[in-house]
Amino acid sequence: VQLVESGGGMAQSGGSLRLSCRAFEFTVSTYDISWVRQPDGQGPEWVSSIKPGAGSQYYADSVKGRFTISRDNAENSVYLQMNSLQPEDTALYYCARCPRMDRLCRDEEYDYWGQGIHVTVSS
Numbered sequence: 001v002q003l004v005e006s007g008g009g010m011a012q013s014g015g016s017l018r019l020s021c022r023a024f025e026f027t028v029s030t031y032d033i034s035w036v037r038q039p040d041g042q043g044p045e046w047v048s049s050i051k052p053g054a055g056s057q058y059y060a061d062s063v064k065g066r067f068t069i070s071r072d073n074a075e076n077s078v079y080l081q082m083n084s085l086q087p088e089d090t091a092l093y094y095c096a097r098c099p100r101m102d103r104l105c106r107d108e109e110y111d112y113w114g115q116g117i118h119v120t121v122s123s
Helices: none
Strands: 002-006 009-012 017-024 032-038 045-050 057-059 067-072 077-082 091-098 117-122
Touching: 002 091, 017 032, 017 091, 017 117, 032 077, 045 067, 045 077, 045 091, 057 067, 077 091
Parallel strands: 009 117
Antiparallel strands: 002 017, 017 077, 032 045, 032 091, 045 057, 067 077, 091 117
8 A cells, every 4th residue: 555645845825736645556535535744843733634435525724715635536546735825834745544434533543644745835
């Protein structure tokens, strides 16, 4: 099982970036796939999740209305469209697989993580 992120980089405040998370050896539509970020020197912060099947979406208050999570079953990938970026969005972003079906995962409950990708937003 592997998760591979791409699409990070640098943006100016107010700009946009789109992160991709491609899955290997499992089908993304059958699992909760989440985005978790970690700013330098801080702990992880859950950002967004998309549930299996119908794909219900959940967002942290800090990104609600600015970020959109989506899934492409044909590409076996999950995306995070980030608009109206702010310097406080600067972090290492991970996609992770949550094996739980009943609720969102806590950090220690994710069973697979991607390698992480940097997002830097300048003011």
